[in-house]
Amino acid sequence: EVEGKQDGFFKLETMKVPYFAERSSANEDKCKDQCSNNCSCKAYAYEIGVGCMIWTHNLIDIRKLPSGGTNLYIRVAHEELDRKDMKLVIILSVIVGIIAIAICTFFAWRWFAKRKAMKENSKVQRLDLGEAYANFSTEKVNPARLQDLLVFNFEELANATNNFQLANKLGQGGFGPVYKGKLQDGQEIAVKRLSKASGQGQEEFMNEVMVISNLQHRNLVRLLGCCVEREENMLIYEYMPNKSLDSFLFDPQRQSLLDWPKRFNIIKGISRGLLYLHRDSRLRIIHRDLKASNILLDDDLNPKISDFGLARIFGGNQDQAATKRLVGTYGYMSPEYAMEGRFSEKSDVFSFGVLLLEIVSGRKNTSFYHEEFELTLLGYAWKLWNDNNVIDLVDPLISESGFKMEIIRCVNVGLLCVQEFVKDRPNMPTVVSMLNSEIKDLPAAKQPAFTVRRGAYDSASSSNQNQQICSINDVTVTLMEGR
Known part of the structure; x- marks a missing residue:
């Protein structure tokens, strides 16, 4: 109350009511009194078959429905009841809340979609490598060893090498440049990136993948994985300091x-x-x-x-x-x-x-x-x-x-x-x-x-x-x- 004047309620019709209501069996008039007498109450609603609902916390996820819904009474100060634009203010507040929720939902959907696409892309890359080998050589190799080969995505390697900065360059060969990188788990790697200007192409790249993925010896360098993405061909090896x-x-x-x-x-x-x-x-x-x-x-x-x-x-x-x-x-x-x-x-x-x-x-x-x-x-x-x-x-x-x-x-x-x-x-x-x-x-x-x-x-x-x-x-x- 302010100077003897009680707070009032602004009526919003056909609304979806907020979450986290406190329910009681009071009738519609007593429901209003319960909210008025509770300084923490921010809104109330009454619905036949449900009863009295009051809200003492933030009003989350309220929106106007095209039909049906419930009348929601928002508590406002007495002096605000006389303002002609009060309804507009409340409606705009509701609209802003709805937009904010929609934006959050959109970005959450984008994040999950991107994660799913990355997983699918990894599966496709594994499949492509297996098919490429089947077309590339008639020799008997271990397909299981090839399928176990890690497939890295481009962003992961770009982050590991700090966007392939010159400071991380270890050397330059006929294949292309080799960069030092560090994965998120702390493992150091050497990234061999196929240069489009080199005399070597897809055949040499696939040849190296197929050959070394089937070899294990202490005096042979160990291939950790590869990347075939965005027209990029890269091999990832253990790092030799x-x-x-x-x-x-x-x-x-x-x-x-x-x-x-x-x-x-x-x-x-x-x-x-x-x-x-x-x-x-x-x-x-x-x-x-x-x-x-x-x-x-x-x-x-x-x-x-x-x-x-x-x-x-x-x-x-x-x-x-x-x-x-x-x-x-x-x-x-x-x-x-x-x-x-x-x-x-x-x-x-x-x-x-x-x-x-x-x-x-x-x-x-x-x-x-x-x-x-x-x-x-x-x-x-x-x-x-x-x-x-x-x-x-x-x-x-x-x-x-x-x-x-x-x-x-x-x-x-x-x-x-x-x-x-x-x-x-x-x-x-x-x-x-x-x-x-x-x-x-x-x-x-x-x-x-x-x-x-x-x-x-x-x-x-x-x-x-x-x-x-x-x-x-x-x-x-x-x-x-x-x-």
């Missing part, structure tokens, strides 16, 4: 972190990974692009072979294949692959031999230059081997390590792996046995392939010198897609 082998091996500031025991452990780990690919996995895999940048290192500098975009699956009785489309990295290709398009297990063995000599020498084959003889790294290793001066090939950081005989044995194995002819190279089971000293006496190495740089051969030819040079073509092929 020490990045790739080349970032240590060819960096003057970090080379010293690789003493001989660590290098030998890396050599043996790579050989075990290749042995698994060639012989021990259910699938026979030829990697075709083994090189230092495709060897990742974990916290303890253990090696993991990565990048299976160019890998090929061999059938049970298949021992080689041929292609007119040469892909790979110059300096690591075997001669029969670079010049004739033929590849086999022994092609990977050749690449492993090049990589082994790089690890021992700390020098990169593709950028190696010897002014006096214009030799490749393979040619320089062969010259020093014949001169009984192998120690000059060895990285000075490890030459005084006390493992001289073990290092020389590795050079011998490396030279055997890079032989000119396929039949002269050992297979990976033999290589592993040689490295573990299970085979005591190693066979004599012959002159390896690609020993002399092209410039040296051209000079020799122009001066009519009758030198016998094996594999002087260190191969520039117009169809080759260098990485």
